Amino acid sequence: MKVIDELADEELLSAHVDGDERAFAELVHRHRDRLWAVALRTMRNPEEAADALQDAYISAFRRASSFRGDAKVTTWLHRIVVNACLDRIRRNKVRRADPLPEDMDRAAELAAEHVDHADQMDLQDRRSVVAAALGQLNADQRAALVLVDMEGYSVDEAAGILGCAPGTVKSRCFRGRARLLPLVRHLKDG
Template sequence: MAEVDDLTLLRRHQDGDRDAFGELFRRHRDRMWAVALRTARDPEVAADAVQDAFLNAFRRAGSFRGDSQVTTWLHRITVNACLDRLRRQRPTANLDDHDPVEPRDGHHAVEVRLDVRQALDQLPEGQRLALVLVDMHGMSVAEAAQVLEVAEGTVKSRCSRGREAMARLLRHREDEP
């Protein structure tokens, strides 16, 4: 199934192929986990949200209209699952050093990563989500707009404001002893 595209797999799933959705899950679980972790900032909430997202996608595959890529649809479902869980649970910011990505250049990389995470945590939710999708996950502005269900101009302005705020916050950290 590795050579079959995502849309074909989703259609096969809709037609009753028992293996098709499993392949979609295998292909996209890591990226959805990364999106959920950066959105929720809590590994437990992220894990639950990814599970919710894939269950929703499995059950609602028939609602996929094909207006976007399957991955964009999965991103939207994952972000919405995270936001739903966060609204219900209202967790505090989790700044422990649990992160699925290992640093490559030692102590300094850990410090930088923690500074960036702390700065991201201080941004308003809309700016943080836009930056995570566009700058960290490489989505186009159009794709991020579909995932967040806002206009492209809104994503652009949230990214711009978020980048300015991040720069101020990170500059402030550099000035600290």
């Protein structure tokens, strides 16, 4: 029998459904960084992203037996995370008054520690501009752009995660980029 961390994602999900208490934890551990990045970039607020991610984990834990195997387990997990984020955005839309976070991506900040202070300020200013511009998009366009342009998923993979046709993802990205361009064009000059 394989050790739990040697099992493929599909085997882990199956083991979880069969009652192995360690299997789901290993699956989450294996993909947590990328799932967190998707949630954070979609929500633009670490606290909201953490809540959405927790909702997604609970949903995936409970619905694991409904996984049909039509897509990769990672695609299925990403779809659940994106859906949890979109649900939270829609629920919070009316009462949304939180400021944009100072730190959009902690990993990028840590990588930039060797840059001088002026460059760090410029980088933070640029992130704030991009975050504010993303905030002006509707949730569907933002989710498509985060997956394709920021997380590097193909259009087909993003379509699988978002549960829509590839053409819909292309359209959302096109429209989202068109709306972002005038808002961030001045960053190119710098």
